[in-house]
Amino acid sequence: xxxxxxxxxxxxxxxxxxxxxxxxxxxxxxxxxxxxxxxxxxxxxxxxxxxxxxxxxxxxxxxxxxxxxxxxxxxxxxxxxxxxxxxxxxxxxxxxxxxxxxxxxxxxx
Numbered sequence: 001x002x003x004x005x006x007x008x009x010x011x012x013x014x015x016x017x018x019x020x021x022x023x024x025x026x027x028x029x030x031x032x033x034x035x036x037x038x039x040x041x042x043x044x045x046x047x048x049x050x051x052x053x054x055x056x057x058x059x060x061x062x063x064x065x066x067x068x069x070x071x072x073x074x075x076x077x078x079x080x081x082x083x084x085x086x087x088x089x090x091x092x093x094x095x096x097x098x099x100x101x102x103x104x105x106x107x108x109x
Contacts, residue, residue: 002028002044003029007042007047007086008042010092011032011047011096014096015039020108035103037103038103039103040095046083048078049078049081049095050099050103052102055077056076062081064081065081081095
């Protein structure tokens with residue numbers, strides 16, 4: 001997998017400057033962390049987004065959004081949004097706000 005610089009920049013712009021936000025190379029892409037917790041990421045195969053178990057049903061109803069697979073195993077509460085989903089400004093913002101809401105509720109690492 002390769003990094004997607006365009007998606008990385010789009011996520012950087014959306015997330016802006018917020019306390020506790022950092023980034024690093026992970027999973028063959030670029031990951032954004034909030035207070036040490038993985039929030040979202042960008043790879044050439046889509047946007048990774050963390051909504052938490054039980055918080056993702058509405059998102060899975062959206063076009064081009066699927067449960068993330070890692071090693072062939074479904075990762076509950078983690079989603080992969082393809083280009084049609086993250087290219088939709090309203091949906092991308094809604095996914096990011098939902099991820100922020102979940103991750104902000106976790107204790108800092």
